[in-house]
Amino acid sequence: MKNKCTKFEGLFTFGSEDDLLKHIDECEVCKQEYERMQKVSSLVQEVKPYYKKKKQNSKMLKIACSLLLFAFLGTGVGLLSFNTDISDTIKYGTTLSAEDLGFPVDSYGLIMVE
Numbered sequence: 001m002k003n004k005c006t007k008f009e010g011l012f013t014f015g016s017e018d019d020l021l022k023h024i025d026e027c028e029v030c031k032q033e034y035e036r037m038q039k040v041s042s043l044v045q046e047v048k049p050y051y052k053k054k055k056q057n058s059k060m061l062k063i064a065c066s067l068l069l070f071a072f073l074g075t076g077v078g079l080l081s082f083n084t085d086i087s088d089t090i091k092y093g094t095t096l097s098a099e100d101l102g103f104p105v106d107s108y109g110l111i112m113v114e
Contacts, residue, residue, distance in 0.1 A: 005029045 008030040011020040024031045085095045099105045104112045 008033050 088096045
């Protein structure tokens, strides 16, 4: 049974790059491990722009949804505050007339001025 070299992880984590490369030249097991790590690293570097773009698109979508929500809420609140008929219907079930508000009105429902 062939003993597996255990120096690679220690040199990779704590050693200098020169010591690691020197050991890789001498040890075939560590050289294979280093080549596998380089392949994985190159794959990660290759897909990195796609993940960054996806993250940026996600942020833009969140911003767009937030702005759309604020636009709808602002429009709804604006309609309720400027259109008293809608707010009266929501509060009282019907629109309030001048007579309901206690003003003197004529037979047409117009405010009487004396």
